[in-house]
Amino acid sequence: MVGVPERFVIIGGGPAGNVAATYAARLGAEVTVIERDVIGGAAHLWDCIPSKSMIATGGAMSFMRRSQGMGLEQEDPVIDTGGLTGRIDQIKANMRDNTTQLLESQNVRLIRGTGAFTSANSVEVTTAEGTETIEFDSALVSTGSQPRIPDWCHPDGERILTTRDCYPPTVFPDSVTVVGSGVTGVEFVHMFSSFGAKVTLVVSRQQVLPGKDPEVAAVLEQEFMDRGVKLLMGARAEAIERIDADGNPDPDGSQVIVRCDDGRSVTSSHAVLAIGSVPNTADIGLDRAGVEVNRWGYVDINHHCVTNVPHIYAAGDISGKLPLSSVASIQGRKVAEHVMGLHTRSHRHLDYDKAASAIFTEPEIADVGLAEAEAFASGRKIRVTKVPFSATAKAMINNDTRGFVKIISDPATGVILGGSIVGRHAAELISVIAVAVTAGLTVTDIVESILVHPALSEALAEAAE
Numbered sequence: 001m002v003g004v005p006e007r008f009v010i011i012g013g014g015p016a017g018n019v020a021a022t023y024a025a026r027l028g029a030e031v032t033v034i035e036r037d038v039i040g041g042a043a044h045l046w047d048c049i050p051s052k053s054m055i056a057t058g059g060a061m062s063f064m065r066r067s068q069g070m071g072l073e074q075e076d077p078v079i080d081t082g083g084l085t086g087r088i089d090q091i092k093a094n095m096r097d098n099t100t101q102l103l104e105s106q107n108v109r110l111i112r113g114t115g116a117f118t119s120a121n122s123v124e125v126t127t128a129e130g131t132e133t134i135e136f137d138s139a140l141v142s143t144g145s146q147p148r149i150p151d152w153c154h155p156d157g158e159r160i161l162t163t164r165d166c167y168p169p170t171v172f173p174d175s176v177t178v179v180g181s182g183v184t185g186v187e188f189v190h191m192f193s194s195f196g197a198k199v200t201l202v203v204s205r206q207q208v209l210p211g212k213d214p215e216v217a218a219v220l221e222q223e224f225m226d227r228g229v230k231l232l233m234g235a236r237a238e239a240i241e242r243i244d245a246d247g248n249p250d251p252d253g254s255q256v257i258v259r260c261d262d263g264r265s266v267t268s269s270h271a272v273l274a275i276g277s278v279p280n281t282a283d284i285g286l287d288r289a290g291v292e293v294n295r296w297g298y299v300d301i302n303h304h305c306v307t308n309v310p311h312i313y314a315a316g317d318i319s320g321k322l323p324l325s326s327v328a329s330i331q332g333r334k335v336a337e338h339v340m341g342l343h344t345r346s347h348r349h350l351d352y353d354k355a356a357s358a359i360f361t362e363p364e365i366a367d368v369g370l371a372e373a374e375a376f377a378s379g380r381k382i383r384v385t386k387v388p389f390s391a392t393a394k395a396m397i398n399n400d401t402r403g404f405v406k407i408i409s410d411p412a413t414g415v416i417l418g419g420s421i422v423g424r425h426a427a428e429l430i431s432v433i434a435v436a437v438t439a440g441l442t443v444t445d446i447v448e449s450i451l452v453h454p455a456l457s458e459a460l461a462e463a464a465e
Ligand SMILES: Cc1cc2nc3c(=O)[nH]c(=O)nc-3n(C[C@H](O)[C@H](O)[C@H](O)COP(=O)(O)OP(=O)(O)OC[C@H]3O[C@@H](n4cnc5c(N)ncnc54)[C@H](O)[C@@H]3O)c2cc1C
Pocket: 011, 012, 013, 014, 015, 016, 017, 034, 035, 036, 037, 038, 040, 041, 042, 043, 044, 046, 047, 048, 049, 051, 052, 113, 114, 115, 116, 142, 143, 144, 145, 163, 184, 280, 283, 284, 315, 316, 317, 318, 322, 323, 324, 325, 326, 327, 328
């Protein structure tokens, strides 16, 4: 009930946990957040913030390389490792401080320690000072995930790396093999190739970004090939080890060999494993609280993020929905509203099929809602319109005409069902289509909006015509 003090305990202060804490406290709950590392979570410490900061520096380098076409003479840029690390540390510190201050301003109690359930109404926290037991009326588990490491690979943090070992960037590999061609894998390919490394991508299927629109994937594959990235298609890695100059196994060797199941192999100075993540659901006493995990280790939730125990919630990566910071945050907000009794019949449920997502490569890729292939597979009638950015003045002014906007709508009603964008600022531009998909807007709504000129969004308006 609104305004009634509710003892709400959260284990894990990432995007899911800290957003739930802020909203629940604002709505009147007595909130405690237990975080073993840094408020802001893995998202701030290892994942979104450092990776996007490094990609932004790589992007600035490739932008400078392309600037000759804009009437500028430019020497090839050189990386300042200290400057880059300092910049990322500063961004992370700012994000941590902003989030911490926001929570403290809402009187949220922050405990630096490791939490685990002792029952369905209590959590034990282990801190540097000792242990404390906290009783709760409701609880949220938002302990996130960590890189998946298969038994055929033993990352050493030096040459055989997970994505979390790539920061701080003390060494920039001469050559690197990236294993895994999903979102994280292609972003790391983009980042290392922007920094000038010789990159090979091991792609287990016949397309990078499996599951994405093939037309979108084709643009990225072409871009990678233009940059000299070697694509090893249809190859499944089955062993990664360090070798010496003669090719013999050597744990201190200066080379890394990635062997694939079809007999092919790639040798490089470093290898990065990017084959997904596993949820942090072990060792947090879920069984003592009666919370069930599924066979993949995720906690199943309903549309209010409630677990099988009615007063215990799960949100973020451990819920096995879309592993995105944006999804974790909005789930956290929904949890706070439910804990405080603000969910009503008219309250909008989260629709994960309408979540926008982006891939921070160059060109950027973003999509939302129904995909063309999905519609064809289900036999649903759709209207697909596609406009290349080369048709806009702004793309020519930017000296970057790569990519396109694709809008998918219902041919009978004009309601926008989905879309994809490849090109500069795709991650920003997709918001227009995302709002349209969530709000049920039609192509006419976009066509009749007076947008800016010259702007890349003009391609959106044209695709809606
Ligand atoms: C390389 C990479 C790049 C990414 N980039 C993006 C991006 O650009 N955009 C995007 O939307 N998503 C991105 N993601 C995904 C995003 O990072 C995750 O979806 C997001 O962090 C999930 O948030 P969360 O709250 O579930 O968990 P986390 O951010 O993982 O936070 C969980 C927190 O729980 C704490 N914790 C765990 N166990 C305990 C315990 N027992 N006691 C106390 N504390 C505990 C951890 O220390 C951690 O701080 C990226 C992921 C990766 C791997």
